[in-house]
Amino acid sequence: MQTAPHRRILTAELLAIGTELTVGETTDTNSGELARSLVMHGVTVTRIANLPDDLTVVVAAMQLALTRADLVVTTGGLGPTPDDLTREAVAEVCSEEVYLDAGTLAWLEEIWSRRGQAFPAVNGKQAWLIPSATSLPNPNGTAPGWWVDRPDGRVMALLPGPPREMRPMWAEQVLPRLGARGVGADTEVRTLRLTGVGESQVAEMLGEPLLRATNPVVATYARKDAVDVRVSARAEGGRTAAELADVAEAAVLAVLGDKVWARGDTTWAGALGGALEARGWTLAVREEGTGGALVGLLRDLPLLARAEVVALGGEAGPRDDAAGIAAAAAVRIAGGTEVGLAIRAVPHGKDLEVRIGIVTPDGSHADRKLALTRGSYGSDRAALAAAAVLLEVLRATS
């Protein structure tokens, strides 16, 4: 492999490949994730395309992208079936022949032998490589990625489509290689996650001058689990991106500081997990009338020892403050945990009224919140309200 000339990676195009995308059977979430990551590294994404499993279309899109962008990242089309043709397309774009990589083949065969199954011939193509490409191991699936060096210093990165395979390959293998290559400009992106306030209220409180500024850019986003305020700055006029971001962030915190429950991409499970871990506590929860919304919110929280999900009905949940605390105490005992949380959501007009009981080693707490709308969305709002109260209670303990 020749040594690629120096080309700083400043622009990127993302190609998501698969007919499931162009027929609307699957939504491309990979490109958005990659775009966020690239923006944080100072790379401008100039285009995202979703393409069908059509060799002619994919080859044409790759060729065009390689005339415009320093980096082309593809997701999908690395599976074993005949319609997975990303490797074929890159081989054609590079005018190179594919060969069977012995190391990758041995690794694939070992996976099937672990399953006690014969290695299917179709999967052989997942061991293909071309001279310009380096194989990127995939510890979470059977599709290795490719890192491809182009003679003009441009780069292609081929990633598998399933997000749980794509994500670690991007973070652990592609990003470090890009970093070594020289990537992006001095930029700084900070996200403040807010609770208990709507997006239009946030916009009103921040005011037009802040929201219309072009550097730093301050923008609001209504997420499922928070209203996010995103500050992104680039170095300008002798000031670093971080210095400029500091100023804008301070302005945001001055008006909305008390609504900020986390930063970056912290989830509720992450924030609550951190607060519990700092105190050496574990958690048990009980939810009634929210159909598993709280369990869904707390998934992957290792300190959740027990959860009970109960349909709204006869059983004793938090009907008033005392009953709420009693229910929290009961699930805390059942789980053998330090903290117990019980919630009960009851229809209230078009919305849900949520009663919340919490017991910790420091004492007990009862609260009541209104969750807008009903159904599955209302249940999610109810779970979020309960998580916010729990986080506040935990942080108030020493």
Added chain:
Amino acid sequence: MQTAPHRRILTAELLAIGTELTVGETTDTNSGELARSLVMHGVTVTRIANLPDDLTVVVAAMQLALTRADLVVTTGGLGPTPDDLTREAVAEVCSEEVYLDAGTLAWLEEIWSRRGQAFPAVNGKQAWLIPSATSLPNPNGTAPGWWVDRPDGRVMALLPGPPREMRPMWAEQVLPRLGARGVGADTEVRTLRLTGVGESQVAEMLGEPLLRATNPVVATYARKDAVDVRVSARAEGGRTAAELADVAEAAVLAVLGDKVWARGDTTWAGALGGALEARGWTLAVREEGTGGALVGLLRDLPLLARAEVVALGGEAGPRDDAAGIAAAAAVRIAGGTEVGLAIRAVPHGKDLEVRIGIVTPDGSHADRKLALTRGSYGSDRAALAAAAVLLEVLRATS
């Protein structure tokens, strides 16, 4: 306006416009919705692109799309601010001058007078039109769409970005116009949902001839909750799309019929809900060592009366067949339901071993499955394995 020549709309490209998409702050769900609708009307979507608010980029993308597709649909960029430039781009592509449409302007001014506010000058551009374009009223916002006739019979449709404005404009104004124009071919799409088999095994069993055929197209998709086999046919050689789909579907069912647990976009909650409802039964579940994966899978299943989520530990779960059935019986009693399901996932090498106990009014059932990998993904696989066993048991009862 000249009368456009006859051109049947068979292919489409979708352009979603907005920098929020290319920085990954917003996911483009509009294009997927439009693609599903177009596929149902027999139109092939050959490309979906997300573009930044950059006039040069948008103009170039529109020009290229108009050389390839019969229909170009854009979403976004119809707002009042300077970075909303879809109208400007189309005017440039058509080499036409924009003018202020008096009717649209009067409608906009009326909206602001109803709000008791002065009409903001910036919003004037939402009343723009070009000679080739017809305005599409927007009852749900302030951004009218455009229907644009090209001299070669091609069509552009400009839709607003917010889904709640885009959707009715598409369904009520664009689709009827496309129908009058002559749209699509006779097509038929069917999806078979499989369990207990991997995508590469499915591909192997279907064989290359079936998977490489171009009509009907048979494709496999590894979803989180199933391997989907999708059959899509278009009328050809005197045979209807349905007839051709019948043949391909029969070929799939001949080799994989026993793996099919549902059709279309049925979820596990939907399939289990249907099986429970048919028998007038409700369900209680207990999961140990899977961190809420089963509750997540069964969300929105109204017949789930109770769920218990327990961390892997001291409590008595399904350690062997008898303990599994005992745990299922216990949660069935706690929930007051007809059906009880208990699962316990224990690390087994790199994977999880799942013990499953089920009690119904018809009897009890114990099973053991291997779920590949561990962690959150392994837990999901364990929950899926349990759901599949439960569905099989339910369907085997009279």
